Amino acid sequence: MNAPVTRRNAILGITAAATSLAAPSILRAQSAGRIVVIGGGFGGAACARALKRADARLQVTLIEPNKLFTACPFSNEVIAGLREIEAQQFGYDKLAADDITVVAQAATAIDTQKRSVTTADGVMLAYDRLVLSPGIDFHFEPLPGYDEAASEKMPHAWQAGAQTLLLRRQLEAMPDGGTVAIAIPANPSRCPPAPYERASLIAHYLKTQKPRSKVLILDAKDAFTQQRLFEKAWKELYGDMIERIALSQGGRVTSVDASTRTIITEFGNYTPDVANVIPPQRAGRIAAIAGAADATGWCPIDPVTFESKLVKDIHVIGDACLGGGIPKSASAASAQGKACAAGIVNLLTGRVPEAPRITGVCYNTVAPGYGFSLAGNYQPKGDVFAEIEGGATSPVDAPRELRAREADEAGRWFQTITADCFG
Amino acid sequence: MAALINVPAKARRGDVIEIRALTSHIMETGFRHTVDGVLVPRDIITSFTCRYNGAEVFRAELFPAIAANPYLSFFTVAKESGKFEFEWIGDNGYSSTASASITVE
Numbered sequence: 001m002n003a004p005v006t007r008r009n010a011i012l013g014i015t016a017a018a019t020s021l022a023a024p025s026i027l028r029a030q031s032a033g034r035i036v037v038i039g040g041g042f043g044g045a046a047c048a049r050a051l052k053r054a055d056a057r058l059q060v061t062l063i064e065p066n067k068l069f070t071a072c073p074f075s076n077e078v079i080a081g082l083r084e085i086e087a088q089q090f091g092y093d094k095l096a097a098d099d100i101t102v103v104a105q106a107a108t109a110i111d112t113q114k115r116s117v118t119t120a121d122g123v124m125l126a127y128d129r130l131v132l133s134p135g136i137d138f139h140f141e142p143l144p145g146y147d148e149a150a151s152e153k154m155p156h157a158w159q160a161g162a163q164t165l166l167l168r169r170q171l172e173a174m175p176d177g178g179t180v181a182i183a184i185p186a187n188p189s190r191c192p193p194a195p196y197e198r199a200s201l202i203a204h205y206l207k208t209q210k211p212r213s214k215v216l217i218l219d220a221k222d223a224f225t226q227q228r229l230f231e232k233a234w235k236e237l238y239g240d241m242i243e244r245i246a247l248s249q250g251g252r253v254t255s256v257d258a259s260t261r262t263i264i265t266e267f268g269n270y271t272p273d274v275a276n277v278i279p280p281q282r283a284g285r286i287a288a289i290a291g292a293a294d295a296t297g298w299c300p301i302d303p304v305t306f307e308s309k310l311v312k313d314i315h316v317i318g319d320a321c322l323g324g325g326i327p328k329s330a331s332a333a334s335a336q337g338k339a340c341a342a343g344i345v346n347l348l349t350g351r352v353p354e355a356p357r358i359t360g361v362c363y364n365t366v367a368p369g370y371g372f373s374l375a376g377n378y379q380p381k382g383d384v385f386a387e388i389e390g391g392a393t394s395p396v397d398a399p400r401e402l403r404a405r406e407a408d409e410a411g412r413w414f415q416t417i418t419a420d421c422f423g
Numbered sequence: 424m425a426a427l428i429n430v431p432a433k434a435r436r437g438d439v440i441e442i443r444a445l446t447s448h449i450m451e452t453g454f455r456h457t458v459d460g461v462l463v464p465r466d467i468i469t470s471f472t473c474r475y476n477g478a479e480v481f482r483a484e485l486f487p488a489i490a491a492n493p494y495l496s497f498f499t500v501a502k503e504s505g506k507f508e509f510e511w512i513g514d515n516g517y518s519s520t521a522s523a524s525i526t527v528e
Contacts, residue, residue: 248492267427
């Protein structure tokens with residue numbers, strides 16, 4: 001393994017060694033179980049690696065159609081021209097070197113009776129346990145006028161990659177004095193603070209390049225995470241450049257017209273120069289194909305093992321699962337991937353799974369050298385994950401040195417989590 | 424913030440049209456206490472009325488269980504060009520009005 005030796009790795013290594021010495025001989029057979037993981041983001045990659053670390057005899061297959069993963073955290077900096085997309089991209093070579101079979105195909109069907117996954121090239125893969133980490137899919141029905149084609153004119157940039165670069169090009173092409181609108185859906189959605197970080201960094205770009213321009217937020221929420229921190233930073237850094245129309249001020253977007261780049265809210269129409277429309281979301285499509293998504297579009301799970309409440313032998317992690325109080329983030333997905341791996345190893349060896357403790361951390365950079373954060377701890381409480389003590393949010397009144405330090409920490413957090421998952 | 428009204432600017436005679444009205448109001452329930460144990464007095468909107476060229480087409484009574492910034496959406500039939508008038512009445516002599524025009528063809 002080329003992953004940096006952290007205390008966590010070291011402990012997992014010891015556990016694995018102790019297990020293999022103590023395990024009865026039957027468990028030392030060629031394979032301790034076949035695990036297929038669908039989705040190679042932060043959740044899937046962390047889970048595949050943790051499975052292999054916990055028991056090297058497990059046959060772990062990762063199904064992911066993209067040869068390169070493009071990470072969402074820090075992609076707002078790419079939009080604002082502060083970072084290049086290559087810094088967001090990671091391959092799967094190191095996972096393959098960990099003896100994880102990486103299949104560069106899309107999973108198209110799942111037979112929950114026979115326990116097999118079919119990929120786009122027609123190959124069938126059998127599993128004992130299947131882990132779904134498909135991230136999000138867009139839910140276009142509640143937003144008439146918006147679809148894949150509309151996203152080429154009004155980019156969502158909510159899955160990092162081509163969309164990120166499209167939004168960046170639109171900002172670059174916009175004349176000074178223009179308006180950039182950001183339409184924000186209600187929760188649950190991927191990374192709740194990210195739209196506000198995006199508004200901040202776009203404002204930074206405009207302030208430095210096109211200072212007569214504006215950012216208009218059309219929001220389906222009244223309140224949002226770390227609101228006081230954001231609003232204070234906006235006032236401090238950008239004056240009145242960012243205007244936000246909240247839910248109770250008529251900010252909820254009800255439809256769009258891509259041909260005229262019009263955003264329609266409950267109480268008005270807007271025709272911005274750049275329209276960043278973030279549509280409502282649901283679990284990645286394969287979750288519904290597997291029957292693991294409920295009427296909400298998301299996947300109910302057992303909070304101890306992440307096993308689906310709807311389908312046997314299938315676990316769901318990351319943005320796709322209904323994680324109770326856990327916000328959908330890269331950090332939470334990777335922590336869930338590890339906890340799910342531990343749960344699966346225990347289930348396969350007949351041990352009682354232990355209740356995990358998930359830590360999620362989220363950094364927001366509102367300008368270069370200006371960051372703040374939120375950290376939360378979560379544990380199963382009854383049927384869902386609930387937040388427990390020990391969480392912390394950056395203070396609202398703090399010197400700029402602290403903001404600068406947190407911006408640095410954000411960069412180190414990204415290096416650590418990407419090395420842990422892909423390095 | 425003034426009230427938000429959404430009435431279609433134009434409609435065909437006989438069309439069923441949607442009307443939306445939102446006003447900002449605290450809608451204090453009267454059931455809450457301060458940290459010192461003092462009851463926070465009730466302060467809610469109690470009634471909403473919509474008139475179309477003087478004739479009442481929609482009325483609602485509001486209660487403490489209704490959240491802040493009440494948002495009402497309802498339908499009526501476009502009959503003739505004219506004016507929609509909206510009125511909110513509440514505790515402590517609260518009163519607020521708004522209006523919007525429609526052209527019916």
